[in-house]
Amino acid sequence: MVEAAPNTEKLDAFLQDVVRAVKAACNTAAPHLKDPDLSSVDKAIVDCEEILDEVMDGHVDEWVA
DSSP states (O other), X not given: OOOOOTTHHHHHHHHHXXXXXXHHHHHHHGGGTTSSOOHHHHHXXXXXXXXXXXXXXXXXXXXXX
16 A cells, blocks of 8 residues: 655645635636726736745645645
8 A cells, every 4th residue: 555645634735725715716806807997806816826826836845834
């Protein structure tokens, strides 16, 4: 049987938080897609970009510390 990599529970928890944060940002923006002022949609896009940039940077040691 294969042993789990160290810190998988912490990593899973971090990535679940990431998914929840992106989903929350999208859910906040979705009702405002037809508004004349798209500032809340723009903010959600920026928030998602920041979150995903953090993941893509791949500093796993920081996430599981």
